[in-house]
Amino acid sequence: MGAIRSAEGGPLRRTARGVGRALRSPVTGAARGIRKATHAHGAGESGLGKLIELHAVNSAGDMLITVALASTVFFSVPTDQARGRVALYLAITMAPFTLLAPVIGPLLDRLPHGRRAAMAAAMLSRALLALMMSGAVATGGLELYPAALGVLVASKAYGVVRSAVVPRLLPPRISLVKANSRVTLGGLLATGVAAPLGAGLHQLGPAYPLYGACAVFVSGTFLSLSLPHKVDSAKGEARAKLAADGPHRHHLTTQRHRNRRNKRPRPPGLRTVGRSVLHGLQANSALRMLSGFLTFFLAFLLRVHPLGGLSPEFSLGLVAVAAGVGNALGTAIGALLRSRGPEKTIALVLTVTLGTAVVSAVLYSALMVVVIAAVAGISQALGKQSLDSLIQRDVPEEVRTSAFARSETLLQMSWVAGGAIGILLPLNGVVGMAVASAFLTLGAATAVRGLLTAARRGSPHPRVA
Numbered sequence: 132m133g134a135i136r137s138a139e140g141g142p143l144r145r146t147a148r149g150v151g152r153a154l155r156s157p158v159t160g161a162a163r164g165i166r167k168a169t170h171a172h173g174a175g176e177s178g179l180g181k182l183i184e185l186h187a188v189n190s191a192g193d194m195l196i197t198v199a200l201a202s203t204v205f206f207s208v209p210t211d212q213a214r215g216r217v218a219l220y221l222a223i224t225m226a227p228f229t230l231l232a233p234v235i236g237p238l239l240d241r242l243p244h245g246r247r248a249a250m251a252a253a254m255l256s257r258a259l260l261a262l263m264m265s266g267a268v269a270t271g272g273l274e275l276y277p278a279a280l281g282v283l284v285a286s287k288a289y290g291v292v293r294s295a296v297v298p299r300l301l302p303p304r305i306s307l308v309k310a311n312s313r314v315t316l317g318g319l320l321a322t323g324v325a326a327p328l329g330a331g332l333h334q335l336g337p338a339y340p341l342y343g344a345c346a347v348f349v350s351g352t353f354l355s356l357s358l359p360h361k362v363d364s365a366k367g368e369a370r371a372k373l374a375a376d377g378p379h380r381h382h383l384t385t386q387r388h389r390n391r392r393n394k395r396p397r398p399p400g401l402r403t404v405g406r407s408v409l410h411g412l413q414a415n416s417a418l419r420m421l422s423g424f425l426t427f428f429l430a431f432l433l434r435v436h437p438l439g440g441l442s443p444e445f446s447l448g449l450v451a452v453a454a455g456v457g458n459a460l461g462t463a464i465g466a467l468l469r470s471r472g473p474e475k476t477i478a479l480v481l482t483v484t485l486g487t488a489v490v491s492a493v494l495y496s497a498l499m500v501v502v503i504a505a506v507a508g509i510s511q512a513l514g515k516q517s518l519d520s521l522i523q524r525d526v527p528e529e530v531r532t533s534a535f536a537r538s539e540t541l542l543q544m545s546w547v548a549g550g551a552i553g554i555l556l557p558l559n560g561v562v563g564m565a566v567a568s569a570f571l572t573l574g575a576a577t578a579v580r581g582l583l584t585a586a587r588r589g590s591p592h593p594r595v596a
Contacts, residue, residue: 417574
C-alpha cells in the first residue's frame, strides 16, 4: 500500500512543482528584469539601485493615498461642491505645510548620520496615518485633513532626504541628471502600476486603497534601513565649494567677517550658491505653478465642458494619460541626456512650454488641451531633474538638505498658488490658457536670461552636471 501511495504521490508532487514553477516564472522573471534595469551601469554596486527601488515603493504608496483622497474629495460630489472641498483641502493641508516645511531641512541637517532612519520614519509614519485615514475617508469628515497634512509633511521629508542622498550613491559612470532621471522614472512606473490597482481596491470600499498604502509603506520602512551604510556617513566626501560671484561673493565675504566678530559661525544660505540655483528655482516655480493650475482648472473645466464628443470621465482620463506619458517621456529624456548643462535644459523647457501655452490660448481646442498637458509633463520632469542636479552640484554638503527643503517648499507653494488660480477662474478654456501664458511669461522673463548667462560661464563641478 505504501509503495502504491509513493508511486502515485511522486508524479503528483512533480506536477504540482511544475505548475508552481510555471506560475512563479513570470513574477520572478519580471523581478529579475527590474533588478537588472535598476542595477545597471554600476548602480547596483554603488547602492543607487536600492534607492531607485525604494523610491518606486514610495511613489506607489503615495498614489494609493491620492486615489483614496481624490475619490472622497473630488469625484464623489457635484462640481460646485467639489470646488469647495478642494479649496478646503488646500487651505487645511497646504497652509500649515508652508509653515512646517521650512523646518524640515534644518531638522534633517542635524541628522547627517541618520538619513536611513529618517526615510524609514517617513515611511512608517505614513503607514500609520493611512490606517488613521481609513476610518474617515468614507465620510470625508474634517478629521481626514490633518492626517492628509501629516502624510504630505512625511512625503516631503522623504523627498528632501532622498534628493540629498543621491550624490552619495552616484556611480562613476552616471551623471547627476541621469541618476535623478532613473530615480524619477522608477517612481513613475510604480505610480502607473499603483493607479489602476488603487482604483480596483476602491471598488471593494473607500478604505481599501489606504490599507494597500499601509502595506506598501511598511515594506518601504524595511527597504529604507537596507540602504548602504555610506548613506549615513560623510567619510571621504568632498565638500562642494560655493560657486558665488558678484554680489553673492560679496555677501558671503561680509557674512564671514560678521561671523568672526560674533564668534558664532552660521552656515551659508541659498543666496551664496550662485545664480544657477536661484534662476533654476524661479523657472521651476513657474513650471510647478502651471502644473497646479492645469491639475485643478482642467479637472473642473472638463467635468462641465468635456473634450469634443467625449464623456467627462474619458476627457479627464485622456488628459491625465497625456500628462503622465509626458512626465515619463521627460524623465526618459533626462536619463538619456548627454548634455552637461542643466541651466540650458531648464531654459529650453520653460521657453517651449510658454510657446505651447500661447498657441493653446490662440488656437484653443481639444487637441491643444492634450498637447499642453503632455508638454507640461515633459517640462516639469526635465526641469526638476535639472534643478536637483544644480543643487547637488553647487550647494555645500552641510546645507544641501536645507537647500532641498527650501526648494521643495517654494515649489509646493507655487503648485498651490497655481491650483488656487485654477479653482477661482471661470471655466473658460481660452481664459485659462491666457492666464497660464501670463505667469509663464513672468517666469521666463526673470529666469531664462540668467540661466543662459550662468551656462556660458561654465560650472566648477563639470563631472556631476
